[in-house]
Amino acid sequence: MASLDPVLDKDGVRLTVDEAIATVTLTNPAKRNIQSPALWRALAQAGGALPGSVRVVVMRAEGKSFSAGLDRQMFTPDGIEGEPTFIDIARSSDAELDATIAEYQEAFTWWRRNDIVSIAAVQGHAIGAGFQLALACDLRVVADDVQFAMRETSLGLVPDLTGTHPLVSLVGYARALEICATGRSVLSEEAVSTGLANIAVPREQLDDTVRDLAAALLTAPRDAVIETKALLRGAQERSYEEQRAAERAAQARRLRDLAGVGD
Template identity: 70%
Template sequence: MSLLDQDGVRVTVHDAVATITLTHPERRNAQTPAMWHALAEAGRRLTGDIRVVVLRAEGVSFSAGLDRRALTPEGIEGQLSLFELAGRPAAERDATIAGYQEAFTWWRRPDLVSIAAVQGHAIGAGFQLALACDLRVCAEDAQFAMRETSLGLVPDLGGTHPLVTLVGYARALEICATGRAVRAAEAERLGLANLVVPADQLAAATDDLAAALLAAPRGALIETKALLRAATGNDYDTQRAAERAAQGRRLTDLAGLD
């Protein structure tokens, strides 16, 4: 079933799995404000029946980052350029960027698990989109890079928090400040990639991971995800209390006492 197909984003649903595909391979899936609006709308259209979301991209690259036309005075026809955005009042700039961030924030919803299948380049906004997902399966040719700082900008699409969480402050600073490429083998070593496979096995490996996630009872998976997300901010005793409360809910559910 198709839920959406616009501005380089296609959403299809099969059983409890939604597949979101970036569909501008001729531009290496470079991102635009219109694409961000479509990605945000995709999140709004996913119902509670969806348990797993898979993010894929057509062509040789996952996403080459921001469409460079957005960085020119001419911009992209019908869309706000960064030059135009710079001239807006501060409150309007903030609200506009917050709207763009919506495309990157819903992937970690507590009721689902999201997987990015990454091949080729994942640059800037592409890197941040992969980081928005809970898990990442990478082809051996995958390359991540955060180029915003090199362009005089900052990563502003929600990518800084998961990057620091995954690799630590010092490594995250080095990656962002230098704009260097992090190739698949290093990404796996650093914890950016959960799995690296040959390019011709990327789709199958991602599907296998989705199937494994679906095999777990939904309530237990939701509770486990919430516990692990909270663990990064909780102290030891607070986390133990959260574990007890979650287990109590699971026991009650399994006993049919809910």
């Protein structure tokens, strides 16, 4: 990716913008880009800092691994300096506990906004929170060494960073349950064959492939992509007749816009 002055660079997250393409990079390869509340806050800030010109957002990571998941220090009595431990969180009130998890989820929600298309470029390990960060994006391009794994259940937890909905949507309930309950690794061939990944390429081709995909996404008019993404995102929740109606309404907006006809 191009070397640009960062819009944001803190807590293991860097955001750069090159006209219509923004790149969010995890920048702690020495620790396999492990995740913490500070990193999640920085990811949420990156979403809020996107200029209106951005149409495509690339999520990538430095080093051999995309992200090895949660920083296990959160499980220890001392925890991460300045952050609550899991014990602290568990002892909070119901409302406080819910609010804390909701705050953490904010790092994973903005990637599916209708006004952008997000691409995760994933290499090496994408475990737990790392897997869920890749799932937060619209599209996934993976290196042939990728290893997805959802390890939360083996720790006595559940995946709670918005990953369950896209996982079931992509691979179906039965396979999603098996992946989560066993904690096993999903490699590149299976990821592509099940729809979890759009394409797998050799590691050295990952950045170039993502760059080409981002460029291809910019060829269609922005408003048409926004309307199409909204249609597709809502399709599973709508009935067939409701989706037909949504298509008609979206097309009416596009035709009137192209013809310069007001509402």
